[in-house]
Amino acid sequence: MLLLGICLLVGTATAWAQNTRITGKVTDPAGEEIIGANVSVKGTTIGTITDIDGNFSLDAPASGTLVISYIGYKTQEIAISGKSTFNINLQDDSEMLDEVIVVGYGTQKKATLTGAVSQVRGEDVIKGKATTSVAAALQGEIPGLTITRTSSRPGNESINITLRGGASVNENNPMILIDGVEAYQWELSQINPNDVESISVLKDASAAIYGTKAGSGVILVTTKRGKTGKTTVSYSGSVHANIAGKRFPVADGQTWAKMMIEAVTNDSSATGATEEWRLWEKDIYEQLAAGQTYIGVAGGGWKILDPYADQFDAVYGTTWGNTHNITITGGNERLKVLTSLGYANDRSLVNVAYDGMKKYNIRTNIDYDVNSIIKTEFNISYDRRNNESPQQGIGQGIQDMSVFPLYNEYGQFYDTFGGNNVLAKLIEGGTYNQTEEMLRMGGKVTVDLSKITKGLSVSANANFRIRHRFQKERQKNVVMYDWAGETLTGGDGLPHFELGSGVITQGENPNSTDLWVRDLWADNFFQTYGGFVNYNREFNKHNITFVGGITAEKTNSKSLQVQRTGMMVNELDDIKTGDTTTDNIRHNDGNTGSSHSGMVSILGRVNYDYQGIYLLEGIFRRDGSSKFSKENRWANFAGVSAGIRLSELNIIKDLNVFDNLKIRGSYGETGSQTGIGNYDYISEISLGTTVLGTTPGQVSTASVSGMTTLNRTWERVATTNIGLDFGFLQNRLNGTFEYYIRKNKGMLIAMTYPSTLGATAPKTNDGNFRANGWEVELNWNDRIGKDFTYWVGISLSDARTEITKYSGVLAITNGVNNAYKGSQFIEGKPLNAIYVYKTDGIMKTQAEVDAYYLKVNGAGSIVPMQGSTDELLPGSVRRVDLSGDGAITTDDLYYYGDANPHYTFGINLGATYKGFDFSMFIQGVGQQYLLRNGALAYPFASWWTNQNATFYGKTWTEDNPNAQFPATSVNSGRKGWSWWGNDINVNNIWYARAKNMVIGYTLPKKLLNKMKIEKLRVYFSGDNLFEFSNVKDGFDPESQDNSNQGNMDVYARTVSFGIDLTF
């Protein structure tokens, strides 16, 4: 700052001096000439650009200062001091310590940062990845930030972001800001990834400056801005193919029939049991198991059952997507502009109908210095996203047995199995359209008051965010046909006309209520204003920086959802074409109504350092929220942090080992507004009617609904953090270590009160939560020879959680307790605590079964009753009576572990050689317990669906008494006993997935210069191409525990080809 001031002074003073001819050459660190570097004289309009050989020449005052800049390199300033030739060597811009880190309401130098803040550059984490979602691109990139997705459908990934294991059972999603303005989490997949300059994550006390919203951490997204230099136009575009990755582990028709036969046969040996064939007769299963097509009456209707029918390939296949981006940037000393345009179209793996997302992004960022005192910034962006999906059938079909042909012999959608032809639903069932528009506008004025007091400036800003959402759900009638090509016959499959005569009765729409359209309009207006004072000064080795401000924000929302049924024709989607008597304004599900909320805050941060060695930071925030009554609406939050740069102390310098060594610690408190509605302090009145009178008539009634309490406030999250930054060997090896303890004091929980209260009490601040963990980041960068550079980066983190207080222990349930936003909680255990029964092997003989029954048949035992059709048989497991009371009860459940991902890691590898570049990113989880549930969790979890084939052949039978898994069973008592909720049913998994691989080639500059092209790079990249994993039940390692239809998706592998072109 001081240097800049001097330069400015020098520049002004020499404006009248005599100009002389200056020549020079600009090279990069490898000695290569830089073409098109910007060379200018500070404080003047004199400037030029280097030629094809990196040379420049200009007339400049002898006492001026040259400023040499080029994208990707650090800007250099050199005093001319009468010299006339210069050889300038520009340094790479990625030098770690000079890196500027974006923090709340400002920036800090990484060297003197004391908080736990991780920052990544957009260029590094997004470049080459096929995903158009910033959130998906961030997965695994930032230690401590766990990102999961349950799908790879564009726009419907169901991304969940958790920082450091979470902070509460209520809300764990970090606050997200785009250029300092709060954003929805889904906006990370709506903004243009190409616009992202950097993403920084505030993990500790540094988040305290965001007060009540920062309890789960803060993610700051900063967009690119114009830079001084000649105008450049760059285009980047790619086209990619999405290919189905791991198929669902469902059985083919033949295997399914075999599994069914095995299970039913197993069951038939129970006391009093007969063979229960459920759907159809035994010989049909046997015919399918033998690989033969069955034609005839089955289950009361005439059916064709084909053991080679395949629904997967009929629905999923390769789809294509593409992205195009144009960025125009340029500027001079006073005006800098960046404009970008983006388009993306991406599809899911469903290729029989469009299921995907189109995005349109426009952004302009302007920096304009009115004069040397007043500086302005202006941002405007418009993001539009259109998601279009089939209204019916998405995610379905995977659980239908693969024995149903999708077409009949007339080429019509075939269905005699309950209106369940997935292809017909996807193609004919209507569409679900959702459009999100987001217009963001913001301005900032900074006035430099150095003339009054050196280092003082004030600024004011205003930002608006206008969100408009339009959603149209259109359901259409799906006509399916039986094998005779008929629909009117109730699907009995039997021909009512001569079979094969070609007479096809077209189906009439049997039920017009199937045809409806539902429109949702939602508007949201968010405004925020701020006024700030900045002060930054050095007093004889003491540096002081201060930022203080006041902000105010307000959100107004309104929405309306209307529905009509009985649409006149299938071709039109407008609600006007529906039956006017069916108008339905949907307000019960919260989609119609309006609301507003606001917040006023006072904030401040002071940084002090002595010689850049001893560092100290203090943060304060006072928030007032409209969500509380007048008396309770204000709360204070604060944070302190300190650090010492040991590497700057002489005693360490003399060792000559460390290039950087810094220890730091912090303590800070933040809040969480989650679980608190907009008007919880005011009781709502519910209106109704009742009948009164001698001549009965309706009268209006009113009563206060629900209950409010003033005895509650924000959740308060306190984070203690200790960090270490280090660099060795000329900073080629550098890294960071963090350890933290995070405590939520006053987590909102639902307490049970005496019913004399007369109402259901709202959640109160009676819970406590704790998380602790660590993060390690190690990077190695080096250069071999002149042309070869390479790097390896590893990040690894873990977090442990505990619900330290939850109004005493509640009942333990078999399975996952303490689920995030769940209802069953156990004090003293982590989030997602798994409780299961201990088992002691599979019983092999009836004698073993009898002996087991004698031990566990006590009163209250949940063991299936002996002598009934549910009884345990050889092949069932023994559950251990841990409590020793002679019965298996919930007292025998024991804590197995938690289902949270642990030791999450990311590995970055890369190298460049001349024009070639290669990079690879691997993301994974080191350990996680997974208790799969739902229809495909184990054989016959739902007997009426297709089955998970990975278990076939590995289950106990008399011929295979040493099998890994228990005997299969369709009986609900027996299958539940052996297959779910036991220790052996918990999978201990890990995976490492190649998230992204890029090979690129940048054409030589000399060649391009003839074509007036500055840069041309072509690349191939692959996303999610392969993975290593020990997941044994056939699912993708990223899949979550629920295996029900609709909760599981096929994950895509993506291959892209792209170009980056700059003029």
Add this chain to the structure above:
Amino acid sequence: MKKNKLIYIILSATLLLGSCDAFLDLEPLDAYSEAIYFQTPEHFQAAAYGLHANVFSRHLNNNANANNTYPLLFDYGTDLVQGGWDVASGTNTPGVSDVYWNQTYSWLRPVNILLQKAEEYSNPSEIAGSVGQAYFFRAWHHFFLLKRFGGVPIADEAADTDSNLLWGPRASRYEVISFILTDLDRAIQKLAGVTLPSTDNDGQVTLEAAKALKARICLFAGTWDKYVGTKTDGDGTASGAGGQNQLTIPL
């Protein structure tokens, strides 16, 4: 010029501070709330109408005008309506909660809210009828509890989570009767001026209804006194609330 701009900035910052309330005093837009309700006699009347529906009905599904949501089944909540097998084997245990206890206290809450709001109302005479009816229903519900449970916690306020009503001991049956009779006296006083002659009251609680209820309760309490005595409300620890009869019932 520059000075002017500075002044503007300072001015707008001050404005921002001054207009704090525009960002913080925000009330619901799409629902009635306490903030705008209980402002007119009609509001109180609607609340009082609502109280009339909060009674247990005698019959289930055979009286169109009765409140069928909460039928009064004679054996409900006793061990006689447990599963037949439990009864036969003698292993049934009564439930730990009772629908009549829970439901009555949840009906007492709106009564107390109405009475609390009435205290803040500027012109008490306008809402005398509604308030009288509220006192009537507070007595009614406590009488219901008294008959079933004896001494119970007295719900004289819309409780918060830390109220004495939740955490304090239950009152003795004599305190409950005393409370009921005080409420009925207030009801009688309030209703005296508003009850209309003949059938024009349209099914609402009237002065006569309040008087009749008072007579009924006095008979009930007097009968207890006559046959059970005055010092039998338990010992305060093992059973009952241990209270003594302080009451002189005007016979």
